[in-house]
Amino acid sequence: NAGVTQTPKFQVLKTGQSMTLQCAQDMNHEYMSWYRQDPGMGLRLIHYSVGAGITDQGEVPNGYNVSRSTTEDFPLRLLSAAPSQTSVYFCASSYLDRVEKLFFGSGTQLSVL
Amino acid sequence: DAKTTQPTSMDCAEGRAANLPCNHSTISGNEYVYWYRQIHSQGPQYIIHGLKNNETNEMASLIITEDRKSSTLILPHATLRDTAVYYCIVRATNFGNEKLTFGTGTRLTIIP
Numbered sequence: 001n002a003g004v005t006q007t008p009k010f011q012v013l014k015t016g017q018s019m020t021l022q023c024a025q026d027m028n029h030e031y032m033s034w035y036r037q038d039p040g041m042g043l044r045l046i047h048y049s050v051g052a053g054i055t056d057q058g059e060v061p062n063g064y065n066v067s068r069s070t071t072e073d074f075p076l077r078l079l080s081a082a083p084s085q086t087s088v089y090f091c092a093s094s095y096l097d098r099v100e101k102l103f104f105g106s107g108t109q110l111s112v113l
Numbered sequence: 114d115a116k117t118t119q120p121t122s123m124d125c126a127e128g129r130a131a132n133l134p135c136n137h138s139t140i141s142g143n144e145y146v147y148w149y150r151q152i153h154s155q156g157p158q159y160i161i162h163g164l165k166n167n168e169t170n171e172m173a174s175l176i177i178t179e180d181r182k183s184s185t186l187i188l189p190h191a192t193l194r195d196t197a198v199y200y201c202i203v204r205a206t207n208f209g210n211e212k213l214t215f216g217t218g219t220r221l222t223i224i225p
Contacts (some may be wrong), residue, residue: 107154
């Protein structure tokens, strides 16, 4: 039982490049979400999903796309990376009736130059 | 969801009880209080939650005032590994409210 797995752990991009942050969970959780955390700040919700085929926007969705084709996976796509997207990204999952009890991955540290 | 107010930082001596306050004066009747913590560079970890009764688990105790306008997270015997940022979150559990909003939390430092 691996929990929530995020890859890669570190990534450096040039402005304008695209990439996908991967998130997978093996707990059969319906709910999955992506947060970003900037230095000295709390976590801000980017996108979330309550089940396969369903996604919705959080507080800071601009510049990011998500899809949920399976229960297990919830990738986050940066279409054209910008320096303002330099951050640590966390993926989290939970049962839909226990959204308060999120399980977080270990994070992806992204730098956009 | 109601707004929460927490001190920016606190210190506590190792072995003593750490008491972390949270103010949520605009809390509604259907809103729960949740606590998470984030140890440096790791993902946040759920600690405990409650509605109006005091709660205790293997990690901590949660004391909610009778008017529910504030709460205190208690770590009974703090260790160095409890050094972390602690987030107090208030959220209603009605269907359609699937967002969990984190503030900036309290940075707790356990001093040897």
